[in-house]
Amino acid sequence: MIRRSSPVLCLLNLLYFLCLTAMPGKLAAQVTSDQLLHSSDGPTNWLLYSGSYDAHRFSSLSQINRDNVSELAPQWVLQTSAPGFFEATPLVVDGVMYVTAPEDNAYALDARTGRRLWTYTRALPEKIRACCGHTNRGFAILGTRLFLATLDAHVVALDSATGNVLWDVKAADYTQGHAFTVAPLVVKDKVIVGVSGGEYGIRGFIDAYDAATGKLAWRFYTVPLPGEPGGDTWPDAQSAARGGAPAWVTGSYDPQLNLLFWPTGNPSPSDDGGVRKGDNLYSNCILALNPDTGKLQWHFQFTPFDLHDWDATEVPVLLDTQLNGAARKLLLDANRNGFFYVLDRTNGQFLFAKPYATQTWAKSIGSAGKPVILPASAPSEEGVRTCPGAAGATNWMSPSYSPQTSLFYVSVREQCDVFYTHRQPFVAGRPYIGSVYMPAAKEKDWGAVRAIDPKTGEIRWEYKEFSAPWGGNLSTAGHLVFTGDLEGNLIALDADTGKHLWHFQTGAAIYAAPITYELGGRQYVAIPSGTTLLTFALPATNP
Amino acid sequence: MKFTFAMLFFVALVCPAVFSQGKSAVASPPDPQTIANGKSAFRVNCSFCHGLHADGGLRAPSLVSGHLSHGDSDDAMLNNILHGIPGTAMPANDLDEPSVRDIIAYLRSLQKPATAPPGGNAEAGRKLFFGEAYCSRCHMVFGQGGRLGPDLSRVGATRPREYLVESIREPDAQITERFVATDFGNISPTYELVTVTTRKGTTFSGVIINEDSFSLQFMDDREVIHSWPKSELQSITHEKRSPMPQYTSQQLTDAQLNDLLVFLSSLRGDRP
Numbered sequence: 001m002i003r004r005s006s007p008v009l010c011l012l013n014l015l016y017f018l019c020l021t022a023m024p025g026k027l028a029a030q031v032t033s034d035q036l037l038h039s040s041d042g043p044t045n046w047l048l049y050s051g052s053y054d055a056h057r058f059s060s061l062s063q064i065n066r067d068n069v070s071e072l073a074p075q076w077v078l079q080t081s082a083p084g085f086f087e088a089t090p091l092v093v094d095g096v097m098y099v100t101a102p103e104d105n106a107y108a109l110d111a112r113t114g115r116r117l118w119t120y121t122r123a124l125p126e127k128i129r130a131c132c133g134h135t136n137r138g139f140a141i142l143g144t145r146l147f148l149a150t151l152d153a154h155v156v157a158l159d160s161a162t163g164n165v166l167w168d169v170k171a172a173d174y175t176q177g178h179a180f181t182v183a184p185l186v187v188k189d190k191v192i193v194g195v196s197g198g199e200y201g202i203r204g205f206i207d208a209y210d211a212a213t214g215k216l217a218w219r220f221y222t223v224p225l226p227g228e229p230g231g232d233t234w235p236d237a238q239s240a241a242r243g244g245a246p247a248w249v250t251g252s253y254d255p256q257l258n259l260l261f262w263p264t265g266n267p268s269p270s271d272d273g274g275v276r277k278g279d280n281l282y283s284n285c286i287l288a289l290n291p292d293t294g295k296l297q298w299h300f301q302f303t304p305f306d307l308h309d310w311d312a313t314e315v316p317v318l319l320d321t322q323l324n325g326a327a328r329k330l331l332l333d334a335n336r337n338g339f340f341y342v343l344d345r346t347n348g349q350f351l352f353a354k355p356y357a358t359q360t361w362a363k364s365i366g367s368a369g370k371p372v373i374l375p376a377s378a379p380s381e382e383g384v385r386t387c388p389g390a391a392g393a394t395n396w397m398s399p400s401y402s403p404q405t406s407l408f409y410v411s412v413r414e415q416c417d418v419f420y421t422h423r424q425p426f427v428a429g430r431p432y433i434g435s436v437y438m439p440a441a442k443e444k445d446w447g448a449v450r451a452i453d454p455k456t457g458e459i460r461w462e463y464k465e466f467s468a469p470w471g472g473n474l475s476t477a478g479h480l481v482f483t484g485d486l487e488g489n490l491i492a493l494d495a496d497t498g499k500h501l502w503h504f505q506t507g508a509a510i511y512a513a514p515i516t517y518e519l520g521g522r523q524y525v526a527i528p529s530g531t532t533l534l535t536f537a538l539p540a541t542n543p
Numbered sequence: 544m545k546f547t548f549a550m551l552f553f554v555a556l557v558c559p560a561v562f563s564q565g566k567s568a569v570a571s572p573p574d575p576q577t578i579a580n581g582k583s584a585f586r587v588n589c590s591f592c593h594g595l596h597a598d599g600g601l602r603a604p605s606l607v608s609g610h611l612s613h614g615d616s617d618d619a620m621l622n623n624i625l626h627g628i629p630g631t632a633m634p635a636n637d638l639d640e641p642s643v644r645d646i647i648a649y650l651r652s653l654q655k656p657a658t659a660p661p662g663g664n665a666e667a668g669r670k671l672f673f674g675e676a677y678c679s680r681c682h683m684v685f686g687q688g689g690r691l692g693p694d695l696s697r698v699g700a701t702r703p704r705e706y707l708v709e710s711i712r713e714p715d716a717q718i719t720e721r722f723v724a725t726d727f728g729n730i731s732p733t734y735e736l737v738t739v740t741t742r743k744g745t746t747f748s749g750v751i752i753n754e755d756s757f758s759l760q761f762m763d764d765r766e767v768i769h770s771w772p773k774s775e776l777q778s779i780t781h782e783k784r785s786p787m788p789q790y791t792s793q794q795l796t797d798a799q800l801n802d803l804l805v806f807l808s809s810l811r812g813d814r815p
Contacts, residue, residue, distance in 0.1 A: 127637055383595070420595065424583040430639070436586045438595065442783070445730075466756040467730055486730065487755030503757060 031093055031141045033188055037255055044518040046092040049138055049183040050398060051474075051515070054318040055252040057400040058475045059516045063523035064538060065478030069492045069502045071538050075524065076114030078533040080105060085133040085511045086528040089183060089398075091141055092517040097526070098160065099533060100136040100183075104150045108163060112519050114535065118163035124152055129429060130179040131199035135511075137250070137396075138183035140191060142211050149180030149193045155209055157191075167214035171195070176429045177202045183250045187260060187291040190217055194247025194262060198311065201242035201268040201432035206287070208294060218294030222247055222264045222282045230281035233304075239276045242426055244268030245283040249313035249396045253291065254329070257346060260291040261318070261331060265311030270390075271379050272307075272421050272434025279304035284312040286331065288348060298348035300369060302335045307378050308361070308419060309390040309437070310336040315398050317408065318345060323455055332454050334399055334410040336392025339365055340457050354457030356450055357393035357412045361386055379419035379435065389417030390437045391468070398472035398513040400481065405495045407451040407460060409481050413468035415445035449473060449483050451498060461498035463491075472513025474525075482525060484510025490527050490534070506534055574648070581649025584642045592632070597653055602632065602720070604703040607653040612700065620647050630812075631701070663798075668806025671799055678803070681787070685814050690766045691750050692734060692787060693719055697812040707807055711800065714787035723753050736782040737761050742775055750786055 031047060039047045043060045051057045064072060080086070084102025091098045097111040103124060108117040128134060128151045140147040145166060146158045152174040157166040171193070172178035177200020185192045190208040198204065204222035209215065223243035224230040234240035244267045251262035267276055267283035281299070284306050288297040302312045317332040323342075331345035338359030342351045350369030362371040377386055391413055399410040417437040424434050439445065447465035452458070463483075471484025480501070481493040486509050492502040508530025516525050526535045585597060592603035599605035613628050614620060624643045627635040636643075672678040679688035682695045698707070709716050718733040738748045739759065747769060749761035759779060760770045764786075773779070788794075795803070 420586065422583050422586055423579070424587060425580055427639075427642075430642070431587050433587050435583070436590050436595070438591065444781075464756070466754060485756060489755060489757065491756075505755075 030144055033142065033186075036142070036186060043516075045094065046090065046515045046517050047141065048091075049089050049140070049185065049250040050252065050315055053253040053255065054401075055315050055398075056317060056403070056475075057315075057398050057473065057513060058402050058404075058477075060477045061516055061518055061523045062477040063518070064476065064480065064516075064525065066480055066492075066494050066501055068538060069478070069480060072492070072502055072504070072525070072536045073539060074504070075535045075537045077535075078107065078109060078114050078116075080107070080531050080533070083531055085135045086530060086533070087133075087135045087181075087396075087511045088138040088528055089513060090515055090526055090528075090533065091139050091146075092515070092519075092526075093141060093160070095519055096160070097517075098139050098141065098146055099528070100138050100148060101528075101531075102134050102136065104134075104136055104148065106136075106139070106146075106148060106158070106163070108160070111517065111524070111535075120148075120158060120163045122150060122152075124150075125174065127175070128152060128179060129174060129177040129200050130181065130196060131431065135181050136183075137181055140184040140186045142186045142189075142191075145211060147184045147186065147191045147209075147211070149182055149184050151179045151181070153178040153180055153195070155180070155184070155191065155193055155207070155214065157211070157214060169209065169214040169216070171207055171216075172202075172205075176200070177432075180248075182248050185250050185253065185260075186211060187253050190291060192251070192260065192262070192291065194249070194251075194264075196246050196248040198244040198246040198248075198265045198268055198270065199431050199433055200429060201244065201426050202246065203241055203243060204245035204247055204264060204283075206247045206262055206289070206294070208291065220287070220289060220294040220296065222285075222287070224281060233279040233281040235275075235277055242268055242432065243276065243280060243283065244270070245280070245285075246311075247313070248311075249315060252316050252318050254318055254345060257329070258290065258292070259297060259345070260289045261316045261345065262287050262289060263312045263314060263316055263333075265313045266306055266309050269424055269426075269432045269434030270306070270309040271419060271437065272423060273305055273378070274421075274423065275434075277305070280306070284310060284337075286312065286316055286333065286343070286348070288345070300341075300343055300348045300350065302333070302339075302341065303337045304370065307421075308337075308386060308417075310388075310392055311395075312336065313396050314394060315396075317399060317401050319401060319454055321406075321455065323351070330454065332399075332401065332408055334394050334408070334452070336388070336395060337361070337371070338388050338393040339371075340408075340410075340452055341365070341369070342454060342457070343369075352457060356410065356452055356457070356459060358387045358414055358416070359393065360416070379421040379437070381421060383418040383420045383438075385416055385418045385440050387416035388413060389415045389439065390419070391415065391417075395470065397470055397511075400473040400475040400513075401454070402475035402481075402495055404477055404479065405451075405475075406453070406455075407495065408454045409449055409451055409473045409475055409483075409495075411469045411471060411473060411483060412448045412450050413445065414447060415468045416440045416443060447485070449481065449493060449498065451481075451495075463493050463498040463500065469510075471510035474514040474516060476516060482514040482516075482527075484512065484514065484527055484529070486510070488529060490514065490525075490529070490536075504534075504536070506530070506532070508532075577645050577648045578652045580642075581645035581647070581652075584638070585646050585649050588636060588638065589646065597650055599703060599706055604701065605705055606650050607655060617644070617647050620650075663801035663803075663805035665802070665805045665809050667799075668802035668804070671795075671803050672806055676790070676795060676799070676803065684810060691762055691764065693721075695807060696810055696814075698810050699808040700811040704804055704808065707804055708800070710787070711790045711795065711803070714785040714789055715783075718785045721752065734785055734787075736784055736786045738780045738782060739771060739776050740778045741771070742777050744777075751781075 082101040104122040106120040222245035267280035353365035361377040422435040445468040467486040506529035681691035749763040752760040
């Protein structure tokens with residue numbers, strides 16, 4: 001990691017000093033584990049990637065609501081000058097916003113004005129192995145430490161007041177295809193991260209680091225080797241060692257059960273199962289791990305022996321509710337394979353699954369949670385059209401659950417691909433895909449936000465979008481759902497009906513989920529788009 | 544993987560616009576394993592733009608039609624694949640040299656035998672373009688011509704002969720993408736015909752310029768740009784075809800087509 005002294009940084013430091021002295025209160029944040037546990041009780045801040053450990057991405061703020069959202073107006077814009085997919089979720093702590101951008105750039109901002117307090121840049125090596133863009137999805141925070149997982153496979157702690165580096169540890173060798181794009185999750189005194197690299201034949205893992213020192217506390221390999229439980233789901237040690245199963249999306253956490261729920265991605269190579277016959281554990285799973293030890297409590301696999309690149313790296317949403325007359329602790333997962341799953345998160349028991357998007361590969365999901373696969377859905381040398389496409393019915397973009405409406409909101413991609421297979425030799429550190437997939441010819445993709453009743457899987461409403469989206473969702477107590485579409489519109493919908501209420505053209509495709517926070521008595525909504533981050537609020541009332 | 548692998552090609556690994564029509568370079572005797580490895584590397588890295596069988600796609604030309612306009616030799620191809628081609632959509636690629644050599648061997652194995660250059664007269668083609676064939680009604684070349692279709696001032700550098708033949712004889716086979724979206728991940732619209740009817744009952748048609756969930760921009764045949772909020776339209780029909788008329792051999796003889804192709808192939812962005 002590198003931080004350079006420069007006139008620019010000196011100026012930023014001066015700005016920071018000026019901001020400190022100009023603001024009515026202190027801006028340096030101090031976030032406790034207790035605050036993280038009860039993040040939903042303090043909706044003025046946004047303390048975790050998904051807003052709360054249960055990953056509802058819901059805010060109880062309601063100043064902006066369905067009656068006044070049409071008056072929403074831009075307040076300030078951050079221009080990062082960092083090209084790439086801007087997929088981050090900002091954190092907001094007591095008036096300061098912390099946001100990461102492509103190429104591991106990061107910023108602290110006065111959340112009221114957008115003025116920078118500091119900038120972090122990283123001198124990345126020339127040849128980063130990140131399949132799908134040099135992206136980063138955000139910080140985690142504990143105390144006055146921000147945690148960043150980097151493209152060159154390091155984990156870094158920054159001082160939240162200055163951006164100074166407190167520790168920087170190497171997790172893996174980036175030249176072999178390891179990278180981090182994930183926003184870390186802090187659980188108690190540990191920083192949890194999952195690796196990217198499912199397109200490079202890595203062996204996936206989830207790591208926990210001591211927040212104070214950066215010392216590795218535990219590592220869970222997401223591909224077991226022969227002799228380990230699950231090792232017999234791979235033909236041999238070599239295929240397992242290249243087996244993928246990355247873990248590049250932030251999980252959720254249940255403090256009562258003391259379980260971490262972390263999703264995993266595709267087996268490698270993603271399109272050619274011929275070299276990895278078997279279920280390929282723990283690819284495309286939810287893993288329930290003890291966050292203190294990294295010990296696996298249970299797993300559930302959505303797409304065994306995946307041939308379509310359907311990573312299960314969707315944010316798992318936790319919900320306590322009555323189901324069929326009994327109080328249940330549920331885990332909700334709108335999976336990339338086109339089915340909406342409901343599990344018992346105490347033990348991983350499959351409860352039900354229902355399609356929420358067009359799918360052509362499975363007759364159903366059987367009673368044990370295993371798909372009943374339709375014939376001729378496997379890729380071939382000549383190509384086989386399958387829905388959903390490789391990008392899935394949804395992807396990493398966050399869903400949201402609103403306790404106000406009891407609905408689960410998910411961005412849906414209606415797009416099919418033709419999947420081809422062709423044996424590809426393995427070369428360490430190089431793409432290991434097993435051929436290619438292409439959008440089905442002359443089929444216009446489209447998208448939707450769908451509101452799902454998590455007790456039944458029934459779709460209660462749908463808001464159609466022109467193209468298949470990459471933006472996530474936020475629901476609020478203002479009876480609103482905010483989402484972003486591929487054409488760059490930030491959109492507000494009525495959470496009860498899906499009716500369009502407001503939109504704003506941000507100027508670039510949206511690849512992030514909105515957040516909301518409150519400062520100085522005003523509620524803000526923030527969204528990354530292109531190389532900018534925009535914030536919105538209602539017109540200020542005169543004091 | 545995070546996105547479709549297609550997206551990866553958008554970001555970094557698009558293969559080159561290397562060839563155009565003409566004679567083939569001398570091929571070495573193919574080693575089947577090398578060719579298989581090259582096919583695999585081509586599929587993963589290049590096929591999204593150049594087509595699954597290297598015979599051209601919407602974004603990049605065929606690589607099997609013979610002569611390479613940016614360099615014929617293996618070394619030139621290696622350089623183009625590794626470092627990209629300035630002034631084209633072909634980027635540098637993070638590949639190692641053995642993989643690129645495999646790709647080149649695979650492409651050589653697909654190249655068609657050299658054929659005699661087709662006859663044709665560029666000046667006759669130019670006269671057709673601006674006269675009898677009415678191409679300039681919709682296409683511009685060096686500032687002369689219409690606005691409805693793509694500017695063709697560089698078409699000879701970017702499209703192989705086969706693509707041009709298809710575009711003229713069967714314009715609906717593939718509708719060309721329009722370059723309006725430059726941000727990561729956005730999808731370009733095509734030059735597709737659209738017909739709309741307003742809430743007041745008026746109907747308009749034109750070539751799509753851009754579209755999202757809320758609005759539609761198109762150019763009508765008088766070259767007037769329309770912008771309609773979708774809330775003011777009662778119907779929108781995507782015609783799934785190009786407004787370009789089909790030139791059969793009745794409208795344009797094979798000899799005339801050859802003249803036109805020679806003219807179009809001469810257009811490489813160098814203003815006369």
